[in-house]
Amino acid sequence: MKLLTFRQGERLALGIKTDRGILPVPDREGMDAGHTVKQLIEKGEAGLDELNRLLDEAAGKGVEYLNEAELDLGPCVPGPGKIVCVGLNYRKHAEESNMDIPKHPILFNKYNNSLAGHGDRIALPADSDQVDYEAELAIVIGRTAKNVSKENALDYVFGYCAANDLSARDLQFRSQQWLLGKSLDGFCPLGPYLVTADEVGNPNDLNIRCMVNGEMRQQSNTSDMIFHCDDIVSYISRYMTLAPGDVILTGTPEGVVLGYPEAERVWLKDGDEVTVEIEGLGRLRNVMVAEET
Structure with missing residues (x-):
């Protein structure tokens, strides 16, 4: 199942992608999609059963479906409790960065201010001229996980989505802590869809790529x-x-601007369109704009 959130005035609504269009999920008790998505995930299979019943009921009622192209999408996972990111997690990316292969996952975090949706315009910070793209597969946790084994770990996953771990490299490397360059407003677009784990299959074998203005910059596989x-x-x-x-961002493959020889680096600029595409998860597209000062 493919789920998305879309903006309705000041609120977010939840929708299901179907062959007929987007089926809106009715609000319950006046709560918006930020609550609805979290409640849905917490319910697990029972929550998905509710949505399947909604789909079955809609099929026989002549329900009006929404045109996805006309919707203003929000991040497909609004308000996660944690956004945990993994650095240097693709072999070829570590090699292009002239970094040793990590012995343990390198973890850092982003905050909710960095969330953005498909189609959002992302402001480039005025005092940075080294903003980079990073196409990433994001894991969305489905139930409380503590000390879980590798063999059972994927049983705790609700679904997956595409992400762009945007990074202002000059701010990122001002200090040994990467936080500043990673958690700028809008620097974590998620979407367009949150795809349930059963539909994705093996997350460790998905094609992933990134285009800037239609030019291929990253092309790899999560393997x-x-x-x-x-x-x-x-x-x-x-x-x-x-x-x-x-939400867990799982790292980016080779092809980021930072991996090019210094003389060949072309950082993101005002008007650039960045598209992250992951097999089965759709295309996440955002346009970079100069920050208003």
Whole structure:
């Protein structure tokens, strides 16, 4: 099942992607999609059963479906409790960065201010001229996970989505902590869809790529990960409890601007369109714009 969130005025609504268009999920008790998505994930199979019943009922009622192209999409996972990211997790990316292959996952975080949706315009910070793209597979946790084994780790996953771990490299490397360059407003687009795990299949074998203005910059497969999705969920759960709705960005493949020889680096600029595409998860597209000062 493919789910998305879309903006209705000041609120977010939840929708299901179908062959007929987007079926809106009715609000319950006045709650918006930020609550609805979290509740849905917490319900697990029971929540998905409710949505399947909604689809069956809609099929016989002549329900009006929405045109996806006309919707203003929000991040497909609004308000996660945690956004945990993994650095240097593709072998070829580590090699292009002249970094040793990590012995353990390198973890950092983003905050909710960095969330953005498909189609959002992302402001480039005025005091940075080294903004980079990073196409990434994101894991969305489905149930509380603490000290889970690698063998059982994927049982705790609700679904997956495409992400762009945008990074202002000059701000990122001002200090040994990467936070500043990673958590700028809008620097974590998620979407367009949250795709349930049963529909994705094996997350460790998905084609992933990134285009800038239609030019291919990254093209790889999640099989090149150093630490695969099950490794990552299991490892993080040893040290912090993962809750339903938490998001894990699993790292980016080779081809980022930082990996080019210095004389060939062309950083993102005003007007650039960045598209992240992952097999089965859709295309996440955003346009970079100069920050208003």
